[in-house]
Amino acid sequence: MSFPKDFLWGVSTSATQIEGAYDEDGKCLSIRDCLPEGKIKNNENAKIACDHYHLYKKDVALLKELGVKSYRFSINMSRIMPLYDEINERGLEFYSKLVDELLANGIEPIVTLYHWDMPFWLYEMGGWRTRKVVKYFEIYAKAVVEKLSDRVKYWITFNEPSCFLFNGYVQGVHAPFIKNPLLISKISRNFFHANAAVTRAIRKYAKEKPLVGLSFATSPKVPETESKEDIEKARQITFETPSGILANTWFLDPILAKKPAKVYGIYRVSKKTCEECYEPLDFIGLNNYAPFVDYTSKEKPTYEWTNMLGWENNGKGLYWLTRFVYERYHMPLMITENGLPLKEELKEGKVHDEERIRYIKEYLVNLERAINEGVPVLGYSYWSFMDNFERAEGYEPRFGLVYVDYKNEERYFKDSAYYYKDIIATSGKKLEE
Ligand code: BGC
Secondary structure (H helix, E strand, O other): OOOOOOOEEEEEOOHHHHOOOOOOOOOOOEOOOOOOOOOOHHHOOOOOOOOHHHHHHHHHHHHHHHOOOEEEEEOOHHHHOOOOOOOOHHHHHHHHHHHHHHHHOOOEEEEEEEOOOOEHHHHHOOHHHOOHHHHHHHHHHHHHHHHHOOOOOEEEEEEOHHHHHHHHHHOOOOOOOOOOHHHHHHHHHHHHHHHHHHHHHHHHHOOOOOEEEEEEEOOOOOOOOOOHHHHHHHHHHHHHOHHHHHHHHHHHHHHHHOOOEEEOOOEEEOHHHHHHHOOOOOEEEEEOOOOOOOOOOOOOOOOOOEOOOOOEOOOHHHHHHHHHHHHHHOOOEEEEEOOOOEOOOOEOOEOOOHHHHHHHHHHHHHHHHHHHOOOOEEEEEEEOOEOOOEOOOEOOOEOOOEEEEOOOOEEEEOHHHHHHHHHHHOOOHHHHO
16 A cells, blocks of 8 residues: 555645735734734744735646645635624635636635734633633634635634644743733633534535544654554653643644543633534644654753754654554544745756655655555645745745745745655655665
């Protein structure tokens, strides 16, 4: 066996990171448009980004040239809900045209409903600190699903709750930059209710049978050796230690197994929340860049290979992640993000990104191993289709297969784009070279 015939070879992006047009066609400001001074490297912002809002047709043509079978993108909630329960038809129209363009080019759309672009008015109402968010997410999901579900089958409710809740409200490193660990249980509870409401809304209003998932940020401990003891130890670290719970189990267990979670004695997801919010998903979306990091350890780990943001690169992580997650939850998986940032320059229209080629190869070889051992994986989306605006780091880290020249918004295939194209065209055989 190898990669399945209908494997969704794809790439991933998110709205704010590529679209620009931050105040056009009725869009309201989001938490990522209202960035406090000094929070983003070089004080950069995503007002124009890759100008994908205006260049989407050109971008779909590039997707086609790359040969992808699927494209995972997100809807910017601030385009759809300018104020309270008002729905902005022009915002919906943009995504509707994008879906049509994808389908006309034989590309399966995978739609993420929320990739961190909460309307600023909703944040001012309390954001994740108030249960009121649930109602608005439900209205939002209904509007999008009614518009697109005659053509969209794959839905992702939320992207990386651990990041938008913990980075945004607990550690204060990403928008909206709140630092308050005491919020952990409350914002999580509000999120679990929102996720249940969104999942139910998709199923209720979809015109075609939807397949619903959620993209979890996940990081597995890679076993020291492949002995039974080491594997069990790694599994235990991944799911049962305080860092493992916060990185993985906190969201996975309640959503996928209706199982409460607890960490450090005071933070908990209750049995009641699990029962009220349990709504089985069709697949588990996994975002993975690096293996597990023990944040409680005083020793600074050393890695053989790291990226420019200091994260460990280790393809074995993708094998152990998919195996551990499948063995725990027994559900189909989809890799919704995985990729490498580099500092890059365009030279004579080319970018020779050997390191990214090595990265893609290593991670995909390990994913193939898991598939060969029987783990059901529906697809793989490289992050990212093109260079874009990175969380708090602005435009310096370039994750794309496609280079974006921000001076004139020209796009160029990097060497890795040609490599990935060959992988897709050969259903993975290229990885044997
Ligand atoms: C996020 C992306 C981000 C990427 C690289 C993921 O956590 O979903 O928005 O750009 O990681 O940091």
